Amino acid sequence: MIQDLHLLEAKPEFSSVGILTIDALAPLSMVVKMPGKYYRSQPAPSDDMLYGMLENALGWHFSEARGALLKRMQKIHGAAPRFSGVGFGSLLQHHVRFTTPHLPAVIHFEDLWAQHLNGPSFVGGSRTYDARAIPLMDAIAGGKVTVNDRAEASKDPKMLTDFQDGDTVHLNVLSSLFPQYYISPTRREYVLPLGPYMYRVETSLAMAQALEQAILAPAAPLYLGSNDGWVDAEWRTME
Amino acid sequence: MIIKGILVTLIAPMSDHIANAGDKILGNASSIKQRPDGRVYISGQKQRHALFSAMDRLNFSDPKHGETYISNGDGVTTIVENDLRADLGGFLDTNKGSYSGRRTAPLSATPAVALEESRVGRDLLIRLKVNQDKESERSQALATREYSQDDLMLMNFFIDIGAVSIRKRHRYEKDMHVSTEYVKHVDEPERLRRVQLALEATGSLVDYANQARNAVSGEPQQVLIVFDTKLSRKTSRYFRAKDTERKNILNELEHRGATYFFGDDTSAEGDSVSIAYVKALKFLNENSLFDPTDGAAPITTSQFEAGK
Numbered sequence: 001m002i003q004d005l006h007l008l009e010a011k012p013e014f015s016s017v018g019i020l021t022i023d024a025l026a027p028l029s030m031v032v033k034m035p036g037k038y039y040r041s042q043p044a045p046s047d048d049m050l051y052g053m054l055e056n057a058l059g060w061h062f063s064e065a066r067g068a069l070l071k072r073m074q075k076i077h078g079a080a081p082r083f084s085g086v087g088f089g090s091l092l093q094h095h096v097r098f099t100t101p102h103l104p105a106v107i108h109f110e111d112l113w114a115q116h117l118n119g120p121s122f123v124g125g126s127r128t129y130d131a132r133a134i135p136l137m138d139a140i141a142g143g144k145v146t147v148n149d150r151a152e153a154s155k156d157p158k159m160l161t162d163f164q165d166g167d168t169v170h171l172n173v174l175s176s177l178f179p180q181y182y183i184s185p186t187r188r189e190y191v192l193p194l195g196p197y198m199y200r201v202e203t204s205l206a207m208a209q210a211l212e213q214a215i216l217a218p219a220a221p222l223y224l225g226s227n228d229g230w231v232d233a234e235w236r237t238m239e
Numbered sequence: 240m241i242i243k244g245i246l247v248t249l250i251a252p253m254s255d256h257i258a259n260a261g262d263k264i265l266g267n268a269s270s271i272k273q274r275p276d277g278r279v280y281i282s283g284q285k286q287r288h289a290l291f292s293a294m295d296r297l298n299f300s301d302p303k304h305g306e307t308y309i310s311n312g313d314g315v316t317t318i319v320e321n322d323l324r325a326d327l328g329g330f331l332d333t334n335k336g337s338y339s340g341r342r343t344a345p346l347s348a349t350p351a352v353a354l355e356e357s358r359v360g361r362d363l364l365i366r367l368k369v370n371q372d373k374e375s376e377r378s379q380a381l382a383t384r385e386y387s388q389d390d391l392m393l394m395n396f397f398i399d400i401g402a403v404s405i406r407k408r409h410r411y412e413k414d415m416h417v418s419t420e421y422v423k424h425v426d427e428p429e430r431l432r433r434v435q436l437a438l439e440a441t442g443s444l445v446d447y448a449n450q451a452r453n454a455v456s457g458e459p460q461q462v463l464i465v466f467d468t469k470l471s472r473k474t475s476r477y478f479r480a481k482d483t484e485r486k487n488i489l490n491e492l493e494h495r496g497a498t499y500f501f502g503d504d505t506s507a508e509g510d511s512v513s514i515a516y517v518k519a520l521k522f523l524n525e526n527s528l529f530d531p532t533d534g535a536a537p538i539t540t541s542q543f544e545a546g547k
Contacts, residue, residue: 108275
């Protein structure tokens with residue numbers, strides 16, 4: 001793990017070139033920003049994902065300190081930091097750039113992903129609930145009883161058994177009988193790369209050496225996209 | 240040897256299965272999942288579920304389990320010292336704020352994928368109706384379901400040892416200086432016990448959806464267990480590779496001082512799967528786990544969260 005961040009104070013220069021090769025060991029799901037209903041994967045990692053992977057290798061998982069570091073770098077380099085679609089600001093963004101990518105062909109496929117959500121729509125969103133809720137749930141499914149979170153809905157716990165056709169029951173009556181989160185299967189796209197991703201990376205000599213060391217002995221496992229997007233990376237310093 | 244990472248790659252035969260289906264145990268599809276290349280797969284999410292489910296059973300029967308438990312997947316706690324799912328599987332609790340409510344999983348899995356193109360069959364199901372209502376007067380419901388006939392499923396699991404029961408906190412001090420504090424939540428014997436449980440669990444995967452009550456098991460027929468000096472997962476390619484690549488993968492492991500155990504139930508030579516696991520567990524007990532805290536005394540989660 002490389003702790004010496006003074007490397008980032010140096011004036012950015014791009015006199016050195018490294019070749020970064022990334023081999024996918026598993027299908028990748030590279031989603032650039034938090035979507036609503038469909039997690040669409042890019043065919044190739046974004047620059048921010050590549051920065052993230054390199055920072056993982058360096059051990060720069062600086063969650064709490066990152067904001068202060070980015071501010072300090074803005075002062076030194078005079079350029080505002082760029083943030084990704086999910087709010088990740090890379091510490092390497094001023095000093096490392098990816099050029100001439102060599103991208104493999106990919107096969108796309110969609111997986112159903114059970115997303116854990118927390119919200120008021122659990123009644124329609126969960127397939128598992130306490131057996132005591134069955135009579136009321138049957139009535140709701142049959143359109144005999146309505147359930148919502150409006151003020152006029154009845155919050156009386158007795159409504160679980162003593163309901164009548166046309167009643168409106170408050171969500172709170174049911175909430176303790178449902179899982180804490182309900183499962184909502186979401187479509188998530190994966191890609192299967194048919195070869196390695198290769199990038200020509202321009203940076204300073206010192207940074208190239210630091211990256212070479214980090215990829216040789218990464219401080220954290222390397223992945224792209226999601227936790228199960230395992231990758232293997234290689235770095236060659238060219239000049 | 241100081242173990243930094245453990246990789247388990249294995250082949251498990253499955254027949255007449257829809258391993259990823261079912262309503263009860265985190266399945267989310269009623270048919271077998273298949274990739275465009277014709278090979279069926281089980282999602283990484285399901286693989287993690289099956290692994291934790293196996294760990295839960297092993298932990299429960301371990302007399303040394305003490306206060307530990309494995310929380311339900313829909314209610315992970317942040318208590319790393321007691322909840323093994325919080326420890327090895329990570330969590331995201333937005334209510335805790337900042338990074339005490341977030342943990343990257345030390346244990347990761349890839350989707351399980353068939354080694355060869357699968358042959359998918361169709362099973363005919365008859366749903367018996369016993370209700371007296373009007374709908375039941377109509378004929379019985381018939382449905383077909385897709386299942387896969389015979390597969391050798393390739394599965395991979397990896398444990399980042401330096402993160403097991405350990406949390407990191409980084410503080411910005413001045414200029415470009417960041418201080419890193421490592422916190423350990425349990426003592427070394429308990430860390431070792433957890434790693435041992437996870438390793439044993441990779442050989443005891445059974446919690447898949449059962450197609451028409453056929454038992455579906457992910458127990459290995461062949462396994463390669465790697466105790467590594469580096470956080471590398473390249474060995475997960477082993478069973479997909481041809482002879483030359485296999486030889487090179489093993490050479491690379493030996494070159495950097497990693498130790499591996501291979502088990503194959505189909506071969507008369509070498510070790511069987513169960514012997515490989517016995518040897519691997521013995522090796523694990525005789526060597527030490529990488530500890531970035533350098534033997535610090537354990538603290539509780541509430542102490543950690545209060546100290547931010």
